[in-house]
Amino acid sequence: MNIPLAYFLYRVAWASLDLIFPPICGGCGKSGSRWCKDCQQRVQHMVEPVCEVCGISLEDSHLCPDCQRARPHYRILRSWSVFEDPVRNALHKLKYRRDVALGDALAAQLVEFMVGLKWPAEIIVPVPLGKKRSQERGYNQVSLIARPLALATGMAFAPDALSRVRETRSQVGLSKMERRANVSGAFQARTAHVSGRCVLLMDDVATTGSTLSSCAETLYGAGARDVFALTVSRAMAHHGLDSV
Ligand SMILES: [Zn+2]
Ligand SMILES: [Zn+2]
Numbered sequence: 001m002n003i004p005l006a007y008f009l010y011r012v013a014w015a016s017l018d019l020i021f022p023p024i025c026g027g028c029g030k031s032g033s034r035w036c037k038d039c040q041q042r043v044q045h046m047v048e049p050v051c052e053v054c055g056i057s058l059e060d061s062h063l064c065p066d067c068q069r070a071r072p073h074y075r076i077l078r079s080w081s082v083f084e085d086p087v088r089n090a091l092h093k094l095k096y097r098r099d100v101a102l103g104d105a106l107a108a109q110l111v112e113f114m115v116g117l118k119w120p121a122e123i124i125v126p127v128p129l130g131k132k133r134s135q136e137r138g139y140n141q142v143s144l145i146a147r148p149l150a151l152a153t154g155m156a157f158a159p160d161a162l163s164r165v166r167e168t169r170s171q172v173g174l175s176k177m178e179r180r181a182n183v184s185g186a187f188q189a190r191t192a193h194v195s196g197r198c199v200l201l202m203d204d205v206a207t208t209g210s211t212l213s214s215c216a217e218t219l220y221g222a223g224a225r226d227v228f229a230l231t232v233s234r235a236m237a238h239h240g241l242d243s244v
Helices: 005-020 037-042 065-069 087-097 100-117 131-137 141-153 176-183 210-221
Strands: 076-082 123-126 162-164 187-189 198-206 226-234
Touching: 005 100, 005 141, 076 100, 087 100, 087 141, 087 198, 087 226, 100 141, 100 226, 123 141, 141 198, 162 210, 176 210, 187 210, 198 210, 210 226
Parallel strands: 076 226, 123 198, 198 226
Antiparallel strands: 162 187
């Protein structure tokens, strides 16, 4: 794969900064690198086979029971890792400490995974935060990964393509049905950004996938040609709906 010049320079800038301020690993806190070799090896990936649509691990069949009952709106969802440490720890840091450099380190790991999926996506759209949370936090943690990922793959980055039209409560503690209702109709898309384009929708963690499905429905409604969804992590059944 050819590395776009802009991404090369972006990475060189971070590497130079590391010489001046030695970084700390976002997974384990050890000093020396932003995402150390140990943590790289400790990342748990989804066990194959996975559901063709939503990507959760399965025993054998092609579609999980949920997707058989009601297909989500996105075409395919895939996650780079299981929502366990060290990735869980890193995502937490990203969310609450605006660690831009850690976002870059995680994106570098995701590039290979994403390229391997061979999706024909042209534009990366992060799942947006609500206005209130956006004002409190001042940034969208998903963009910290999505932006360098777009640079690395030469895709366009469209952080404003989706927005929330109403505040939704946190999905934590809600049942699958409640989650779906909570995010239904909560988004709007800018037609000019997405019409006729194949979109890669991105989020940090997927649990039931209802947020991604609702975003995908909105994107299709605004004329998107296709919507694929990618998350850094996937929360599994044993994580429960009360934690994520
Ligand atoms: Zn580490
Ligand atoms: Zn499924």
